[in-house]
Amino acid sequence: METKGFLTLEHVGREDIRQILDLARAFAEGRLRDALEGKTVCLAFFEASTRTAVSFELAARRSGAHVISLSEKGSAIAKGESLIDTVVTLDRLGADAIVLRHQAAGAAVLAARHTSAPVINAGDGCGQHPTQALLDLYALCEALGGFEGLQDRRVAIVGDVLHSRVARSVIPGFLQAGMEVALVAPRTLLPPDEGALDLSVLTSVDEALEWGADVLYMLRLQKERMTGARIPSVAEYTRFYGVWRRHLESGALVMHPGPVNRGVEISGDVVLSASSLIPDQVAAGVCVRSAVIALTTGAAQRVAA
Amino acid sequence: MLGDSSPAELLIRQAHVLDPASGLDEIMDVRLSSGRIAEVGEGIRGPRELDAVGLHLFPGFVDVHAHWRTPGREDEEDIQSGSAAAAAGGFTGVVMMPNTDPIVDRPVVVSGLVGRVERESRVRTRVSAALHRGLAGERLTEMRLLKQAGAFCVSDDGLGTASAGVLRNGMLYARSAGLPVILHCEDHTLATGVVHDGVAASLAGIPGSPASAEDAATATALVLAAETGARVHITHVSTALSAALVGFFRDRADVTADTTPHHLTLTEDLASTLDGRYRVNPPLRPEHDRAGLGLALRDRVLDFVATDHAPHASEEKELPMEEAAPGFLGHETAFAALHTDLVLGGRLSLTRLVETMSCAPGRWVGTGGSLAVGALADLTLVDLSEEWTVGRGTLVSRSSNSPYIGRTLKGRVVGTMVGGEPVHDRTGAKFGARA
Numbered sequence: 001m002e003t004k005g006f007l008t009l010e011h012v013g014r015e016d017i018r019q020i021l022d023l024a025r026a027f028a029e030g031r032l033r034d035a036l037e038g039k040t041v042c043l044a045f046f047e048a049s050t051r052t053a054v055s056f057e058l059a060a061r062r063s064g065a066h067v068i069s070l071s072e073k074g075s076a077i078a079k080g081e082s083l084i085d086t087v088v089t090l091d092r093l094g095a096d097a098i099v100l101r102h103q104a105a106g107a108a109v110l111a112a113r114h115t116s117a118p119v120i121n122a123g124d125g126c127g128q129h130p131t132q133a134l135l136d137l138y139a140l141c142e143a144l145g146g147f148e149g150l151q152d153r154r155v156a157i158v159g160d161v162l163h164s165r166v167a168r169s170v171i172p173g174f175l176q177a178g179m180e181v182a183l184v185a186p187r188t189l190l191p192p193d194e195g196a197l198d199l200s201v202l203t204s205v206d207e208a209l210e211w212g213a214d215v216l217y218m219l220r221l222q223k224e225r226m227t228g229a230r231i232p233s234v235a236e237y238t239r240f241y242g243v244w245r246r247h248l249e250s251g252a253l254v255m256h257p258g259p260v261n262r263g264v265e266i267s268g269d270v271v272l273s274a275s276s277l278i279p280d281q282v283a284a285g286v287c288v289r290s291a292v293i294a295l296t297t298g299a300a301q302r303v304a305a
Numbered sequence: 306m307l308g309d310s311s312p313a314e315l316l317i318r319q320a321h322v323l324d325p326a327s328g329l330d331e332i333m334d335v336r337l338s339s340g341r342i343a344e345v346g347e348g349i350r351g352p353r354e355l356d357a358v359g360l361h362l363f364p365g366f367v368d369v370h371a372h373w374r375t376p377g378r379e380d381e382e383d384i385q386s387g388s389a390a391a392a393a394g395g396f397t398g399v400v401m402m403p404n405t406d407p408i409v410d411r412p413v414v415v416s417g418l419v420g421r422v423e424r425e426s427r428v429r430t431r432v433s434a435a436l437h438r439g440l441a442g443e444r445l446t447e448m449r450l451l452k453q454a455g456a457f458c459v460s461d462d463g464l465g466t467a468s469a470g471v472l473r474n475g476m477l478y479a480r481s482a483g484l485p486v487i488l489h490c491e492d493h494t495l496a497t498g499v500v501h502d503g504v505a506a507s508l509a510g511i512p513g514s515p516a517s518a519e520d521a522a523t524a525t526a527l528v529l530a531a532e533t534g535a536r537v538h539i540t541h542v543s544t545a546l547s548a549a550l551v552g553f554f555r556d557r558a559d560v561t562a563d564t565t566p567h568h569l570t571l572t573e574d575l576a577s578t579l580d581g582r583y584r585v586n587p588p589l590r591p592e593h594d595r596a597g598l599g600l601a602l603r604d605r606v607l608d609f610v611a612t613d614h615a616p617h618a619s620e621e622k623e624l625p626m627e628e629a630a631p632g633f634l635g636h637e638t639a640f641a642a643l644h645t646d647l648v649l650g651g652r653l654s655l656t657r658l659v660e661t662m663s664c665a666p667g668r669w670v671g672t673g674g675s676l677a678v679g680a681l682a683d684l685t686l687v688d689l690s691e692e693w694t695v696g697r698g699t700l701v702s703r704s705s706n707s708p709y710i711g712r713t714l715k716g717r718v719v720g721t722m723v724g725g726e727p728v729h730d731r732t733g734a735k736f737g738a739r740a
Contacts, residue, residue, distance in 0.1 A: 010508075084623060104625035105510040106579025125627060126510035127579070168510050191507030192515065 005118035006292050007108045009130040009169040014176045018147050020291050021138050023300055027063065028287035035299050036290070037064035042095040044070045044086055045122070046077055046102045051258060051282065052122050052132075056099050059289035068095070083107055084114050091115040096297045100124070105165070118296035126163050131289050132257050133169035137177060138284040139277050140215065143253060151178035156208035158184040158241055159219030159265055162191055166257045167219060171197060179215075184208050184241065188230040204240040209250045216243050218256040218265045226264070234264055242266060248275045255281060314338050315725060316351030320362035320686065324676040325660040326667075335362060337682040340724035345678060357686060360719060363659045364674050365397025365428075365683035367666035368636065369487065369563065370462070370540050370611035373399075376418070377406030382616040382703050387636075388426040390614070390702040392729035394636035395685035395718035398429040398666070398673050400487075403440070404463035410435035410446045412454035419455035427728040428721075429672060429683070431457035436475050436486060442467030445475060448482035457670070460487035462540065469525050476535035485536040485669075490522035490547070491587065499627050501588040505576040511626050516544045516594070519587050523547040531558035538669065541613050543568045543587040545597025552606040561669060563611040564598045566639045567708055570646040571595070575708070581629025582622050583708055585615075599652050602661055609665040610658075612639045616704030634707040637700055640687065641714035649715060655689075682725035691717040 026032050041060040045053055053069070060067045068090075070077055076086055083102065090098050091114070099120045100108050105127030112119040123129040141147050155174050161167045161183050174181050183190060184202045191197065202208050208216060221237065231237045243254055244267045254266070254276045262268040271278055294300035317335045322345065324330075329345065336344040336351055373387030382390075391399050401418070403409035409418060415434050422430040434456035438444045440463065448459060459479055461467065467475065479486045495518035500506045502513025523539060527550055530537035539562040542548050551562040567585060572592050575583040583589065601607045612635025621630035640662065647653035663685075667674020673683040693699065695709040721729035 082620065083625070102625070104627040106581075106625040106627075109579050110581075110623070110625055125625070126512070128510070165510055168508070192502045192513065197507070 004296075005108075005112045006120045006130060006296050007112060008121065008128045009133045009173050010128070012130075012172070012176065014178075017134070017137065017173065017176055020134055020288070020295065021141060021147060023291035023294065024134070024138055024284070024287040027290040027294075032063065032290070032294070032303060034064040035294050035303050036060060036297070039065040039096040039293070039297050039299060040068065040094060041065045041097045041099060041293060042068045042070065042090040043099045044077065044090060044101070046083065046100075046107070047123070049101050049123070051285070052101065055282075055285035056122060056289050059286045060293055062286065063290050063294070065096075065293065083111060087111040087115050087119070091117045097293055120292055120296055123165055125165065126168070127165050128169050129165040129257075130169045131285070131292055132166050133173035134292065135281055135284040135288040136170055136217070136255060136257070137173055138288050139255070139280040140253075142280060142284070143277055147177065152180065153214040154180045154182070154212050155215040155217055156182045156184050156202065156205075156211065156213040157217045157219065158205060158208065158243070160189045160221055160225060161185050161219065162189045163222065163225070164219050170217065171199070182208060182211060182213070186231060186241075189225075205243055205247055209247060209252060213252050215253045215255060216247070218243055218254065220257065220259065221261055221265050238264055243270055245269050245273070248273060251275075253277055258282065314351055314353060316349060316354045317357050317362060317686075318354050320357035320360050322362045322676060323656065323659055324364055325656050326364065326664040326675040327677040329676060330656065335676065337722075337725040340726070341682050342676055342678050342680045345676065359688065359690075361687045361689055362676070363395070363685045363687060364663040364667060364676050365685050365721060365723065366395045366640065366662040367398035367670055367673055368396045368612050368614065368639070369400040369538065369609075369666050369669060370402065371399045371614040371636065372402050372404065372616065372632070374616055375405060375421070376414075380703070381618050384421055384425040384430070386701065386703040387614070387616075388428050388430065389729070390634070390636045390700070392427045392721045392723075393701040393718060393731070394638070395640055395687065395721050395729075396428055396636055397683035397685065397721060397723045397728070398431070398670055400431045400433050400457060400670065402460060402462045403433050403435045408435055408440055409433070410438050410440070412447060412450040415451050415454040415456045428723055431670060433458045433460045433462070433487060435459065436461045436479065437467060437471070440464045442471055445478050448478055448484055452482055452484055456484065458485040458487055458538075460489070462487060462489040464489070469529065472526065473529045473533060476529055476533040476537065480533060480535040485538055487538045487540050488526050489540055490519055490526050492518050492522040495521065499584055499588070499631070500576040501573040501590050503573050503591050505573045509577050509579055511576055511579070514588060516546065516590065519544055520546045520550065523550050527551065527554040527558060527560060530554065530560050534559065538562065540611055541565050541568065541587055542598065542607060543590050544594045545601070548598060548601035548606050552601070555606070561608040563609045563666070564602060564607050565613050566610060566635060566642045567633055569595065569598050569602065569610070570642050571708060576626065579626055581624040581626050582706060584626050584629045584631045585633050585708075586631035599647055603653050603657060609661040609669070610639065610643065611666065612636055616702055617706045618704065619706075622706045632706065634700065634702050634704060637702065638695055638707055638709045638714065640718060641693070641716045642709055644689065644716035645714045682722055684722050685718060686720040687716060688719050689716045691715070693717050
C-alpha cells in the first residue's frame with residue numbers, strides 16, 4: 001500500500017483495508033513480534049485521550065518500537081507551541097512515525113504537509129479517526145467469520161453523526177467492506193445535507209431493527225449536547241436513540257467506540273452482554289495500530305521482504 | 306505621497322479606451338493635464354507621450370472594502386504596502402475598514418488616520434469609522450464628530466450585524482449625521498461554523514454556517530434601510546438569495562450592494578482541502594450561489610465589486626480551517642481573476658466588469674469612475690493578453706494569503722495613475738513616457 005502516513009479512511013480501497021486487517025491479524029497472533037524494532041514512534045496528543053493514546057503506545061511498544069509521548073503536561077504542547085512547529089520538531093528529531101490527536105479537522109493533513117515522517121491520524125476534530133474504523137472492522141470480521149462475512153450486512157449508525165469523526169471514518173470503511181449503512185439520528189445531529197453521504201435516515205433504533213440491522217453502531221452523545229437546542233432531553237433521546245436489552249432479541253450486534261454513556265445511548269446491561277462487541281473493539285485496537293504503524297514506517301514491507 | 310515629479314502634461318497614445326460612464330470603447334488618445342483628463346480623441350499630439358498600443362485604459366478601479374491593518378497590525382499590512390497593493394491591482398480609490406487596534410471609533414483616531422493616509426497612501430483613501438463603539442453593537446459612535454474628523458462612512462464590518470433594534474437606531478443616527486452605512490450582514494446565532502454548511506463541510510467534519518446566517522441578516526438590514534431611509538451599502542453579498550433580496554429592495558430603500566471576486570470565482574469545494582488558507586467570512590458558497598452572484602452582477606441586481614482585502618500573517622493562516630483567521634488578499638488579483646473567470650468565461654462583458662470595478666464604486670465614493678473630459682486622471686492601464694501565475698513573489702502586499710496562489714490568470718494591470726501621477730508601473734518601460 002503506497003501511502004505516506006495514514007490520515008483518513010476516505011478513498012482507502014477494499015483491498016487496502018483487507019491488507020491492513022490481515023497484517024493486524026499477524027500481529028495479534030504474535031507472528032510479527034519485534035517488527036517495529038528500531039523504530040521511534042512519537043505520540044503528539046493536542047487533545048486529551050486515554051484509550052487511543054494507551055492503545056497506540058501498547059501497539060508500538062509490544063512490537064519493539066521506542067515511544068515518545070508529548071501528551072503530558074509540561075510538554076511543548078502544553079506551552080502552546082503550534083501544531084506545525086511541534087510536528088516539524090518531532091520530524092527533525094528523527095521520528096519514524098508521528099501519531100497525532102488534535103481538536104481541529106484537517107490537522108493531520110496539515111501536519112503531513114510539513115513532515116517527512118509519516119503522520120498517523122489518531123483523531124482530528126470532527127474530521128477523521130481512521131484507526132478506530134479499522135479496529136471496528138477487525139472486531140466485526142472476528143465476529144462474522146472474516147472480511148467476506150461483512151458483505152451485504154446492514155449496519156445502523158446511531159446518534160450524533162454531525163459531530164462524529166468516528167462516523168466520518170466508519171461510514172466509508174463499512175461501505176468498502178460491502179455493508180449497507182443507514183443513519184439513525186434526529187435532524188439536529190445529522191449533517192445538513194445527508195444526501196452528500198447518500199445514506200438512508202431512520203428515526204429510531206426500533207426502526208433500524210425493522211430495516212434489518214445486523215449491527216447497531218452506537219455513537220457517544222457528548223455531555224454538552226445532552227441539554228440545549230439539539231435534543232429536548234436525555235429521556236427522549238434515550239427512548240428513541242438508545243439501545244436496550246429488549247433490542248438484543250433481534251440478534252443484532254452492538255458496537256460503540258467508547259467511552260460509553262451508560263443509560264444514555266446504551267443501557268448498562270448491554271455494554272458487556274453477549275451481543276456487545278465493545279470489549280473486542282478495544283482489544284482489536286492494539287494489533288490494528290501495530291499494523292498501521294508497520295505499514296506507514298515501512299516495517300511491514302521489510303518483514304514481507 | 307502622490308508623487309512630487311508630477312508631469313504637468315501627458316499624452317496616452319493609442320490605448321483602447323473603455324469607459325462605460327462616458328460611453329467610450331475604442332482606440333483613442335487621452336491627454337492629461339494638471340491631474341485631469343484634458344482631451345480625448347484621435348490624432349492628439351503632446352510634449353510627453355506614453356505609447357499604450359495593445360493596452361486597455363479604464364477609469365481607475367475603486368475598492369470600498371479593504372483592511373490595511375493600520376493601526377495595530379502593521380506586520381500584516383500598512384498604509385504604504387496596502388496602497389501599493391491596491392495600485393498594483395489597478396485601484397485608485399479605497400475605503401479602509403475600522404476593525405483595527407485600536408478600533409476606529411473615536412474622532413482622534415479618525416483624524417490621526419486621515420492625516421497618515423494623506424501622507425502615506427498612493428491612492429485616494431477614505432476612512433470608515435465604526436458604527437458602534439468597539440464594534441460591539443451596543444452604543445453608537447459619535448458619528449457627527451467622526452464625520453468632522455474626516456470619516457467617510459461608518460461600519461461594524463468584521464463583526465456582523467448588531468441586534469435589529471440597535472441597528473435601526475444606528476441607521477437613523479447615521480442618516481442624521483449624513484454618513485453612509487456599510488453593513489456586513491451575518492446573524493451570529495446562525496453563523497456558528499467556519500465554512501459554508503454544505504456538502505464539503507459535512508464530509509470534512511468542519512463546522513458549517515448556513516446560508517441563512519447571511520440571508521436572514523440581509524433581509525433584516527434591508528427592511529430597516531427601507532424604514533429608516535438611511536443610505537446603506539451591503540458588502541460582500543455571498544448568496545444568490547441575498548442578492549435577490551437586494552434586488553427586491555432596489556426601489557424601496559437607498560441601498561447598494563457589492564460582492565467579492567472570490568465569491569464570484571471560488572466555491573465551497575475548497576473547504577474539502579481542510580486548509581486554513583481557504584477560510585473566509587462570509588464563507589465560500591456552493592456553485593449555484595457563485596453562478597447566481599455572477600448573474601446578479603451582470604443584471605445590475607448587485608452594484609459593484611469590492612475585494613474585502615484582508616491580509617493575515619502566515620501563522621494565522623497555516624492552521625487547520627477551524628483555527629485559521631478568516632480572510633483573503635484581494636486587491637492584486639481582483640481584476641485578473643474576474644477577467645479570467647467571468648469575462649473570458651463568457652459570463653460578464655468587459656464593459657460591465659469595468660462598470661462594476663470603476664464607475665459604480667467611483668460614484669459611491671464620489672470620485673473617479675470616469676474618463677470624461679474634466680474628470681480626475683485616475684486611471685488604470687491593463688494588458689488583457691498577459692498571462693501570469695500568482696505567487697508570493699508576484700504580490701506587493703506585505704502578506705501572502707491569496708486563495709489564487711498557484712493559479713494562472715489572464716489580464717494584468719500594467720500601470721495605475723492617480724491624478725495623472727503614476728502610482729504603479731509594473732514594467733517601468735511601458736510607463737517611461739517619451740519626451
